[in-house]
Structures are given as C-alpha cells and as structure tokens.
Amino acid sequence: MALRDEPLTGARRGAAEWAGLAALGFIVLLIGGAIVGMALEGVRDPSGAGAAFDSYLLRVVRFTLLQATLSTLVSVLPAIAVARALSRHGAFRGRGIMLRLFSVPLALPPIVAALGILALYGRAGLFADLAAATGLGQWPSIYGLSGILTAHAFFNIPLAARLLLQALDTIPADHWRLASQLGMSPWSTFRFIEWPAMRAALPGVAGLVFMLCVTSFTIVLTLGGGPAATTLEVAIYQALRFDFDPARALILTVLQLGLTISVVFLLARLGANMSGEASISISRRRHAGAGRMETLFNAAVLGLAFIFVGAPIAAVVTAGLEADLARLLGEAAVRSALLTSLLLALVAAVLCSVLTYALVSGRMRLESGRRSAPAGLLERALDGGTSLVLVVPPIIIGAGWFLLLRRFADAFALAPVMVASVNAVMAIPFAVRAIRPAHDSAFDRHDRLCRQLGIRGLSRLRLVDWPVMRRPLATGFAFAMALSIGDLGVIALFGSEEVQTLPYLLLSRMSSYRTADAAGIALILAVFCFLLIMLAERLGGERR
Amino acid sequence: MRVSTLLTAAAFAAFAQTASAADTLTIYTYESFTAEWGPGPQVEKAFEAECGCDLKFVAVADGVALLNRVRLEGEETKADIVLGLDTNLMASAKATGLFAEHGIDMTGLKVPGGWSDDVFVPYDYGYFAVVYDTERMSSPPGSLKELVEGDADQKIVIQDPRTSTPGLGLLLWMKAVYGDKADEAWAKLSERVLTVTPGWSEAYGLFTSGEAPMVLSYTTSQAYHMIAEGSDRYQAASFSEGHYLQIELAALTKKGAANPLGEGFLTFMTGPAFQDVIPETNWMFPAGETDKPLDPAFSRLVEPQETLQIGAEEVEANRKAWVDEWLSAMSR
Numbered sequence: 001m002a003l004r005d006e007p008l009t010g011a012r013r014g015a016a017e018w019a020g021l022a023a024l025g026f027i028v029l030l031i032g033g034a035i036v037g038m039a040l041e042g043v044r045d046p047s048g049a050g051a052a053f054d055s056y057l058l059r060v061v062r063f064t065l066l067q068a069t070l071s072t073l074v075s076v077l078p079a080i081a082v083a084r085a086l087s088r089h090g091a092f093r094g095r096g097i098m099l100r101l102f103s104v105p106l107a108l109p110p111i112v113a114a115l116g117i118l119a120l121y122g123r124a125g126l127f128a129d130l131a132a133a134t135g136l137g138q139w140p141s142i143y144g145l146s147g148i149l150t151a152h153a154f155f156n157i158p159l160a161a162r163l164l165l166q167a168l169d170t171i172p173a174d175h176w177r178l179a180s181q182l183g184m185s186p187w188s189t190f191r192f193i194e195w196p197a198m199r200a201a202l203p204g205v206a207g208l209v210f211m212l213c214v215t216s217f218t219i220v221l222t223l224g225g226g227p228a229a230t231t232l233e234v235a236i237y238q239a240l241r242f243d244f245d246p247a248r249a250l251i252l253t254v255l256q257l258g259l260t261i262s263v264v265f266l267l268a269r270l271g272a273n274m275s276g277e278a279s280i281s282i283s284r285r286r287h288a289g290a291g292r293m294e295t296l297f298n299a300a301v302l303g304l305a306f307i308f309v310g311a312p313i314a315a316v317v318t319a320g321l322e323a324d325l326a327r328l329l330g331e332a333a334v335r336s337a338l339l340t341s342l343l344l345a346l347v348a349a350v351l352c353s354v355l356t357y358a359l360v361s362g363r364m365r366l367e368s369g370r371r372s373a374p375a376g377l378l379e380r381a382l383d384g385g386t387s388l389v390l391v392v393p394p395i396i397i398g399a400g401w402f403l404l405l406r407r408f409a410d411a412f413a414l415a416p417v418m419v420a421s422v423n424a425v426m427a428i429p430f431a432v433r434a435i436r437p438a439h440d441s442a443f444d445r446h447d448r449l450c451r452q453l454g455i456r457g458l459s460r461l462r463l464v465d466w467p468v469m470r471r472p473l474a475t476g477f478a479f480a481m482a483l484s485i486g487d488l489g490v491i492a493l494f495g496s497e498e499v500q501t502l503p504y505l506l507l508s509r510m511s512s513y514r515t516a517d518a519a520g521i522a523l524i525l526a527v528f529c530f531l532l533i534m535l536a537e538r539l540g541g542e543r544r
Numbered sequence: 545m546r547v548s549t550l551l552t553a554a555a556f557a558a559f560a561q562t563a564s565a566a567d568t569l570t571i572y573t574y575e576s577f578t579a580e581w582g583p584g585p586q587v588e589k590a591f592e593a594e595c596g597c598d599l600k601f602v603a604v605a606d607g608v609a610l611l612n613r614v615r616l617e618g619e620e621t622k623a624d625i626v627l628g629l630d631t632n633l634m635a636s637a638k639a640t641g642l643f644a645e646h647g648i649d650m651t652g653l654k655v656p657g658g659w660s661d662d663v664f665v666p667y668d669y670g671y672f673a674v675v676y677d678t679e680r681m682s683s684p685p686g687s688l689k690e691l692v693e694g695d696a697d698q699k700i701v702i703q704d705p706r707t708s709t710p711g712l713g714l715l716l717w718m719k720a721v722y723g724d725k726a727d728e729a730w731a732k733l734s735e736r737v738l739t740v741t742p743g744w745s746e747a748y749g750l751f752t753s754g755e756a757p758m759v760l761s762y763t764t765s766q767a768y769h770m771i772a773e774g775s776d777r778y779q780a781a782s783f784s785e786g787h788y789l790q791i792e793l794a795a796l797t798k799k800g801a802a803n804p805l806g807e808g809f810l811t812f813m814t815g816p817a818f819q820d821v822i823p824e825t826n827w828m829f830p831a832g833e834t835d836k837p838l839d840p841a842f843s844r845l846v847e848p849q850e851t852l853q854i855g856a857e858e859v860e861a862n863r864k865a866w867v868d869e870w871l872s873a874m875s876r
Contacts, residue, residue, distance in 0.1 A: 056871065111746050115753055123699070123738070124754030143739045221704060221742045222750070226734060228875040234742075238706040241608055244615055244636070333580060402616045410620075510745035511606070512576040513768050513827075515752050 020362015020382050023355040030425050031392055034400025041246040041403045048248030064214060064231040065259065067145065071152035071213040076206050079160030082305045084194055085298035086161065087168040098306055100533050102158035103478060104313055107486035107529035109503045110218035112522040116312035117151050147223030152216065156209045158309050163433045166472060167201035168194060170441040186294045203267040204433050211390040214260055232256045236393050253396050260391045264384060313526065320523025323516045333505060334521065341485050341501040344420055348484035349477050351424035356431040356476055359386060364443045387429040397422055415499050423484040430483065431476035438472035474540020478533040485529055567597040569805040572623040574610055578603040583825040590817045597805055607709055611637055624800030625809060631791045632712055634664055635860035644801035648810050655791055655831050656851040664793040665810050668828035671787035671848055672713040673763040673780035674700065680757035684781035688721050692733045699738035700758040701747040705867050708743045714760050715870055716859065717788035720852040730873035763787065763846045764827045770841040771824060786850030792828065
C-alpha cells in the first residue's frame with residue numbers, strides 16, 4: 001500500500017505532461033503568432049482600435065450574445081434527449097447511419113446548409129407550398145432570429161448529441177446492471193445514472209456550441225433578414241476585409257475572446273466534475289431495457305431528430321442530383337480540388353488526433369498528480385484553453401501570420417502548411433470532447449493497476465490504452481476530417497491557386513452563375529464526408 | 545510524412561516562382577477571371593503568342609480580397625499587374641502607394657462618362673440592376689422609386705455594403721438618386737428586403753432557388769441566362785433614374801513598372817484580342833474596341849437612360865458615414 005502514499009506522478013514531469021505541453025505550445029504559437037503579426041501592423045495606425053467602441057458595437061455585442069445563448073439552448077436541450085435515446089437503444093436498425101448522418105452538417109459550407117434549410121422552411125420551401133396547397137394561409141417568414149436558430153440547431157443538435165452520447169458511453173456497465181437489478185424507473189435512471197455523466201460533459205459541449213454560434217457569420221447575415229442581425233464576427237470581417245484596419249480587427253477579436261471566456265467560465269461553474277471510477281468493469285456492456293412508453297417516446301425523439309437533420313441534407317442531395325455529376329467528376333479542376341480536400345482533411349485529422357491525445361493525457365496526469373488540490377493554471381489551459389481557438393476568426397489567424405511572415409519569408413508559399421495546421425487546431429475542441437470522457441474514465445480505472453503491474457510506455461499504449469481509446473479516437477478523427485473537408489474560413493484568405501479545395505471551388509462556381517455545378521459539388525462533398533466518416537469509424541472498430 | 549510532402553510542395557512552388565522570373569509576367573486577379581470558362585485561359589494564350597513570354601495568373605476570391613492580398617504582401621508582392629479592382633476600391637488602392645503610373649494611350653477606350661487616370665486602366669464595365677424572375681413577377685418596378693415604394697410582399701435580396709461590392713453599389717445608387725433623403729428611402733425599402741447577404745453569390749443563390757422574385761445584380765446577368773442557358777426567364781428591370789456604373793480596372797505595381805512586359809500587357813488589354821473575350825466570359829461590357837460584334841443578346845439588355853456615378857474620392861471620404869446611415873435606417 002506504499003504506492004498510495006507515494007505519488008508517482010508528482011513533481012517530476014513525465015513524457016505525457018511534456019507531450020501535452022508541446023501540443024499546447026503549438027496552439028499558443030499558432031494564435032499568438034497571428035496576434036503578434038496583427039499587433040505589429042496595428043500599432044502603425046492604432047486609431048481604429050479606439051474608434052471601434054460606439055453604440056453600434058454595443059448593439060452588435062448584445063445581438064451576438066442573444067443569438068448565441070438562444071442557439072445554444074435550442075441545440076443542447078434537444079441533444080440531451082437525442083443522446084439519451086441513442087444510448088438507451090444501442091442496437092436498432094439505422095442507428096449507425098443516423099450517427100454518420102449526424103457528422104455531415106459539420107462538413108457543409110454554411111450557404112449550402114442555408115439553402116437546404118430554406119428548401120424546407122423558406123418562402124419557396126416545402127412547408128410554404130404545403131401551407132398554400134392546404135389553404136392554411138401564409139407560412140411565417142423564417143428570416144430573422146427564427147432562421148438563425150433553426151440553422152444553428154441543424155448544425156449543433158447532431159454535434160451535441162454525438163458528444164453527449166460519448167459521455168454516456170463512459171458509464172460503467174455495472175451501473176446499468178445495478179439499475180436494472182434495483183428496478184429503477186426511467187426517470188430514476190436518468191437522474192442517478194445518465195444525468196451525472198451528461199452533467200460532467202455538458203459545460204464543455206454547451207461551451208463548444210456557444211463558441212460556434214458566437215462566430216457564426218454567413219448564416220447570421222443570410223438568414224437574419226437585415227443588418228439588425230449582425231455578430232461581432234461580421235464586424236471583425238468588415239474591419240479586416242473592407243477597411244483593412246488591423247488595429248480595429250484585433251481589438252474586436254480580443255473583445256470576442258473576452259466575452260466568450262466569461263460565458264465559458266460561467267458554464268464551467270454550472271457543471272460538476274464526475275468522480276472517477278476506480279474499479280474495473282466486470283459486466284459486459286449492456287443497455288438497460290426500456291419500457292414500452294419509453295421506447296415510444298425515444299422513437300419519437302429519434303424520428304424527429306432524424307427528420308430535422310436529414311431533411312435539409314436530403315434537399316442538398318436532391319439539388320445536387322440535378323447537376324451534371326458525370327461531367328463534374330470528369331473535370332480536372334473538380335478532381336484536383338477533391339484530392340486537395342481529402343489530403344488536407346487527412347493531414348489535419350492526423351495532426352489533430354495526435355495533438356488532442358497529447359493534451360488530454362497530459363491534463364489527466366496533472367489532475368491525478370495533484371490529487372485533491374485545486375487545478376493549476378497549466379491544467380486549466382490544457383483543458384478549456386484550447387477551445388478558445390474557435391473564437392479567433394480564421395481570417396485573423398491568416399492575416400496575422402502573413403503580416404508576420406512576410407518580414408522573413410514568402411508567406412503565401414507556406415499556405416498549404418498553414419491551412420493544414422489551422423484546420424487541425426480548429427478541430428481540437430471537437431476532438432477533445434470526443435476523446436476526453438473515454439480517456440479519463442479509462443485512466444481512472446487502469447492507471448493504478450498499470451503502475452502496480454509496472455506496465456509502461458509502448459506496451460501500456462498497445463495493451464491497455466489503445467484498445468479502449470480506439471473508438472473515441474476514431475470519432476475525434478472523423479470530426480476533424482469532416483470539419484477540415486468542409487473548411488472555407490481558412491481557405492478563403494489563404495486561398496491561392498495552389499490550395500483549391502472543394503468548398504472553395506463550390507463558392508467560385510456559385511459566384512459565376514453556375515448554381516447547378518455548385519449544388520453538384522455540395523453533393524460530392526457530402527458523400528465523401530459520409531464515406532470518410534464511415535471508414536474512420538470502421539477502422540476504429542464498429543462494434544457498439 | 546504527409547506534412548513533409550506538403551512542405552516540399554510548398555518549397556518547390558516558391559522556388560519555381562523565383563527561378564523563372566526573367567520573362568514572366570505575374571498578374572493577380574480574381575477567381576472567376578481565371579476559371580476554365582472565364583477570360584483567363586484565352587487571354588493567356590493570346591498574350592503569350594504575342595509576347596513570347598510566360599503569363600502567370602494568381603487568383604484570389606474577389607476584388608476586395610485582391611486588394612487585401614497586395615496589402616498583405618506589401619513591397620514584396622510578386623504581382624506585376626493587379627487586374628480586377630473597381631472604381632470604389634481605387635482610392636484605397638492608390639493610398640497604399642504600391643501602384644505605379646502606366647503611361648499608356650487610353651484614347652481608344654469607350655467607357656461611359658470617359659476615363660482619365662494615371663494609374664488605373666479600365667478593361668470592362670457593367671451597370672448594377674435589379675434582376676427579376678418573370679415567372680414570379682409580371683410587372684417589375686420601372687424606377688428606383690417604384691422599387692422603394694412598391695408592394696412589400698414582393699421581396700428583393702440585396703447584399704451587405706459592409707462586405708460586398710454590389711452591396712456598396714446599391715448604397716451608392718440610392719445615394720446618387722436620393723441624396724440627403726437616402727436614409728428615408730432605405731427605411732421604406734427595408735420592408736421589401738427579404739434579407740441582406742454577405743456576398744453576391746448567396747443573394748443570387750437565394751434568388752434562383754425562388755426565395756425572392758428580385759435580386760440586386762447586373763444588367764449583364766440577363767445576357768448570361770440568354771446566351772449560356774438559352775433562357776429569357778431572368779431579366780433586368782430598367783430604372784428611369786438611370787443605373788449605377790461599375791468599372792473594372794487593372795494597374796501596374798511598382799515592381800511591374802520595372803518589368804518591360806507590364807506596359808505591353810496593359811496596351812494588349814485595351815485592344816481587340818483581349819476585349820473580344822470579355823463579353824461572354826466575364827459577362828461585362830468591353831471597355832475597348834472589339835473585332836467581333838457583340839452577341840445580339842447584348843443589344844437586348846437594358847440601356848440606362850442615364851449613367852450614375854459618384855467620384856472615387858467622394859466615395860472613400862463618405863463611405864463610413866453612408867454605411868452607418870444605411871445601418872441605422874435598415875435596423876429601424
């Protein structure tokens with residue numbers, strides 16, 4: 001029992017901590033470098049920074065916070081029901097397809113998703129036609145806050161549901177067995193077993209959704225109905241793109257960061273840390289049987305979610321099928337863009353998975369090393385700090401680095417490297433949420449035993465960590481890939497003749513009247529995203 | 545391993561760019577110019593045959609991104625020529641001090657309202673117009689006034705002047721017609737605006753998917769639908785107050801002024817070999833003489849009774865105030 005008194009991961013940092021530090025350093029460098037680049041340019045004419053603060057900015061901030069908060073609520077609350085239903089029914093037909101379908105919105109460029117949503121709820125959409133045909137009168141306009149919330153829910157319900165499901169998967173099988181032995185009602189099961197697991201993950205998931213909605217740009221403008229719906233991101237974009245005022249762009253970015261940090265901090269206080277489960281699972285994973293009423297309820301939840309997410313995707317597919325797909329796939333430009341996108345997604349996903357694993361395992365070792373002492377700054381940075389990269393607009397990272405690099409080198413020649421790195425780092429917040437719950441609960445269960453048995457290094461990775469981490473890693477990898485394949489933000493500024501991805505090509509077709517081609521490319525993008533995710537999850541072991 | 549492949553590719557690309565700089569002309573332009581169906585490929589072929597040199601296009605998203613790329617690169621830019629700015633970007637482009645005077649003869653140019661500038665040379669022009677869907681709208685507005693005061697159920701999609709060139713175009717059009725009363729007109733028009741998109745493509749996408757019967761675009765949009773799609777469905781409405789003009793421009797950078805091919809290209813650009821290509825690839829009116837007559841579809845387009853334009857300096861000086869005025873009128 002001497003082991004328990006002697007912290008093995010005490011003052012001396014192990015390899016895992018160093019790897020975590022290195023990954024953190026990479027992220028800090030990527031954001032910091034950009035900010036330094038912007039700041040050096042901004043000090044040449046800092047007048048814009050002060051002029052940024054006016055009553056208009058106040059309105060923008062208010063609207064940004066309002067829409068992001070509401071969007072988070074309408075995304076996360078339904079996602080709790082969806083994740084729970086998915087977790088309760090582990091083996092129904094179509095579950096795998098549904099989960100993969102849930103990754104597709106991530107890869108869709110916002111304007112494509114917006115057109116898909118409008119095909120249903122728009123003025124010329126399915127519901128408007130139905131309302132007119134059945135004499136129910138005029139279908140209410142979607143433009144405004146309702147449009148923004150619908151689109152954000154379309155993007156984020158699937159994301160939040162998948163991440164919460166990941167958290168539910170970490171509930172030890174013994175708990176389920178106990179619940180069924182005690183004959184717990186569905187409500188008690190939710191309250192005592194499922195809710196604690198979700199509550200631990202909820203602040204992180206809600207924070208992620210909040211950040212994604214804060215930075216929403218195309219959706220907010222296009223579906224918002226007018227400039228009253230303007231987010232800070234629009235103001236940043238305007239400052240940098242139209243006015244080329246680095247000082248103002250930077251100060252607005254800092255404001256956006258500050259606001260988000262406060263909200264994420266508040267969210268974190270609402271959550272609770274789940275205490276670790278030190279015992280090793282002896283029961284096989286089995287899902288608690290659901291009663292008939294509950295099954296009906298869950299079927300309704302899943303059916304609604306499937307239609308809500310699936311219908312706009314179906315509209316995208318339908319529009320795409322009208323394009324001349326054979327010709328498109330034969331075009332050299334499309335093929336090379338497809339190849340670029342795939343390569344980029346692959347590189348970014350590999351880099352992202354490695355960085356995320358390093359961050360997650362470094363953090364966990366710090367946590368177990370400190371025992372019950374409060375978390376240190378480094379541990380917090382490894383934990384939530386990395387998410388903040390999402391609130392730094394890609395065009396700021398892009399412009400900042402170019403301003404910095406141009407002093408030393410040909411920045412645009414480095415564009416492919418930059419695009420892959422930025423994509424990898426932007427995907428980390430997603431991957432962390434997919435990987436961390438499984439990693440931490442496995443660590444709690446296995447770490448002490450491994451130390452007692454002296455299993456270390458590669459053999460520990462191969463024998464203990466890899467088998468349990470395989471599936472969550474595959475999910476994280478798939479998220480990263482879907483995000484990078486659909487990336488447009490980074491590409492838009494770095495975009496040069498050397499890095500032309502599918503979304504870039506899609507927008508370029510759209511901007512020269514070729515809407516049918518653009519719809520075809522959107523379909524190709526969605527199909528490849530779906531296939532890649534299927535492949536990633538198969539490689540990760542599909543058994544579930 | 546794959547990261548290193550990308551690195552190698554990037555390094556190679558950088559090397560390739562410096563190695564063959566001697567008889568190469570590098571032109572920065574926007575994406576749709578160099579697309580397969582754009583003017584780029586034909587222009588490249590024709591100019592390379594004439595000069596016996598290598599013409600290299602580098603494409604970015606659009607005109608604003610073009611100016612920003614040059615700003616980002618500063619003195620180290622590889623561009624000899626920047627092609628694709630417009631009259632509204634001219635003042636900010638000049639202020640960068642990165643462009644040089646051209647010294648070419650511009651007497652053959654036939655831009656509405658005439659043209660004289662030491663730095664910028666026009667290569668095509670177009671008029672902003674409200675394009676409408678004839679299947680959804682039988683009587684389009686006949687003037688900006690009718691657009692502003694018409695049936696609020698007949699919606700229009702416009703672009704945001706904070707992020708888009710046509711969006712700024714409509715702002716200036718309203719200013720040119722309504723002057724000091726522009727804010728009242730915007731407040732009235734806002735009831736008719738379905739939504740304000742960040743760029744032209746989103747607006748046009750909403751329009752063609754049937755969300756609104758009108759969109760802000762160009763008179764030449766109609767020519768695309770007639771010639772490339774053989775359809776008369778989408779037409780531009782003729783406004784009695786006149787239409788706002790957009791002129792697309794090219795200029796030599798300071799680096800390009802030292803390249804003997806630079807001025808040669810600008811002269812070539814104003815001649816028929818270049819101008820013949822423009823109408824049916826860039827869907828704009830040629831700014832210089834063409835050898836071939838334009839497709840008859842072009843003669844069916846709206847011919848503005850008056851050409852509206854606000855000087856580049858005046859636009860630059862007032863843009864912020866006018867956008868603020870637009871914001872408060874539209875947010876009412």
